[in-house]
Amino acid sequence: MFRLFGSWSQPLLGVLNYALGPVKPAYKPVVLPKGFTAIPATSQAELQGILESLDGKKQAWAVLPAAERAELLRETLKTTIAVSKEAAEAAEAAKGSYGFGIGEEWMCWLPVTWGLRDLAEALDAGGTPAPNAATQRPDGQWVVDTFPLGMESIFFGGMRGEVWIEPGKPPSQGALYRRKAAGKGSVALVLGAGNQTAVAAMDVLHKLVVDDAVVVCKMNPVNEWLGPFLRRAFAPLVEAGFFEVVYGGVDVGTFLAHHMTVESIHLTGSATTFDALVWGKQPKVGKPLLAKRVDAELGCVTPYIVVPGAWTPADIEYYADEIVAGMVHNAGHNCTKAELLVTAAEWPLRDALVEAVRQRLAREPRRVAWYPGSEKRAQTFRSSLPGIEALGTAVPPEAGATPQTYLPWLFKAGLSPSEARTETENWCGVLQEVALPGTGADPERFMEAAVKFANERCWGTLSCSIMVSPDVMQEHADAVDAAVAALRYGSVNVNVASMLGFCIPRLTWGAFPGNPIQDIGSGNCAVHNTWMLDHPQKSVLWAPWRYYPTHLWSSANRNLEGTVPGAIDFLAYPSIFTLVAPAVAALRG
Secondary structure, three states: OHHHHHHHHHHHHHHHHHHOHHHOOOOOOEEOOOOOOOOOOOOHHHHHHHHHHHHHHHHHHHHOOHHHHHHHHHHHHHHHHHHHHHHHHHHHHHHOEEOOOOHHHHHOOHHHHHHHHHHHHHHHOOOOOOOOEEEEOOOOOEEEEEEOOOOHHHHOOOOEEEEEEOOOOOOOEOHHHHOHHHOOOOEEEEEOOOOOHHHHHHHHHHHHHHOOOEEEEEOOHHHOOHHHHHHHHOHHHHHOOOEEEEOOOHHHHHHHHHOOOOOEEEEEOOHHHHHHHHHOOOOOOOOOOOOOEEEEEOOOOEEEEEOOOOOOHHHHHHHHHHHHHHHHHHHHOOOOOEEEEEEEOOOOOHHHHHHHHHHHHHHOEOEEOOOOOHHHHHHHHHHHOOOOEEEOEOOOHHHOOOHHHEEOEEEEEEEOOOOOOOOOOOOOOEEEEEEEOOOOOOHHHHHHHHHHHHHHHOOOOOEEEEEOOHHHHHHOHHHHHHHHHHOOOOEEEEOOOOHHHHHOOOOEEEOOOOOOHHHOOOEOOEEEOOOOEOOEEEEEEEOOOOOOOOOOOOOOOOOHHHHHHHHHHHHHOOOHHHHHHHHHHHHOO
């Protein structure tokens, strides 16, 4: 019933979203980064004590009944919500904000609180919570429908999230909790990502609940300011002795990784970091330097595939915003970031879409290059190709900006497949458009060519997006299904920016399976997976052609700061009563 309501409500929400346009709030003033005071590295003596304490608690965590774990997570949900606004204010001070106040950084706590609620409910069900459905494709592969459930269907009208199971494997759940009588505990190390609040937090929860380990998390020096907030957010877990946060650079990470107490490691970062940790300076053959289990979620040259179809001018503007949203969020420092826009060279509407993206980027405020190395990477890209456009509006002088403190958005359109830089993740505000020739704008021929290009030419297998208009979806349904099935990415997102695939905790997040440690690519694991499916291959998120109200992930949302707290409350405690506030606020976005 809820999913049906969510589907037909979209046209009504679109009208309301448009009607409330005149009363939308003004954009917030630009705030430039103020920086943060460095946190001293945790001493080796302190590290030793923390590891000993966790080692002493690992068995207690392993035998803690699922119901008691669920209660502990619900207490953690309360403390996480309580700290989220203050943490977002600290993030704004560290990174700056560009028209939406603390909304972009506050939103990063949404998947964390949502994930805590999901995991608590999964534990209530003994590790086997009921999905919407589990069905088999014609080839026998299982697909599990996990999203949305219940009231979520109203908030995410018309969306559907699936976890595809590895071919030949069953759609079983909660293997850990089915064998719980074994009760063997372990200590895990999480090497936190430097770019996003939600990444380190969700990685910690995954190791705790899905992998059954007590956790020490070493903060990345780039965002170590997050550490005290993460510790306060997860205070019930800290006080129970199951989680701790430490600080420092490579030396601290190396000490922890090689310590005999640590049995497994989770890393979110780059393939270079993985290789340095696992192989050191030795050749990547034979026995690795670090023989422990190292799970990694790494980068990707993320393609956004635009299937030719019967788009209206309004469709073009809508998807220009969606593409730009996928590019500029967090100043382009996301592993989900739109890196490549893949179009059909002969599509009559290609020029119109490219121009709409160009104009949308031109209106977007430029941002400070807060992540170390961003300026150098941007300059490398600018020198690699002729005719790169530098777009974006200048930061107002009253914000205290100088031209040297912020970067333009870099856009290069009209590249051939051989010209595009597809082997390197730029990790800054860069977007390339690749026009695939020879398909005659035929949707089926284009999808076949685009999938081949994405799978074979674009480095990484983490996430991708594909935009398919209703006429193509209806007239070429089998070809669309085949394209989605053939994309070798851990997260495939249809008609929506790829970052949403990360944000829905019931979906999996990680590389497409099969990367050996000698060539790790985008990684070798899947996290999130709060419904605890035992054999996930990838997740597919289907979104309606047009989704209303204005997206939380869009930088065009003028009421993001006003919408996020209600959205967090709703996804933590979904009910008709908690739905009203975020719904009204979202319509003013």
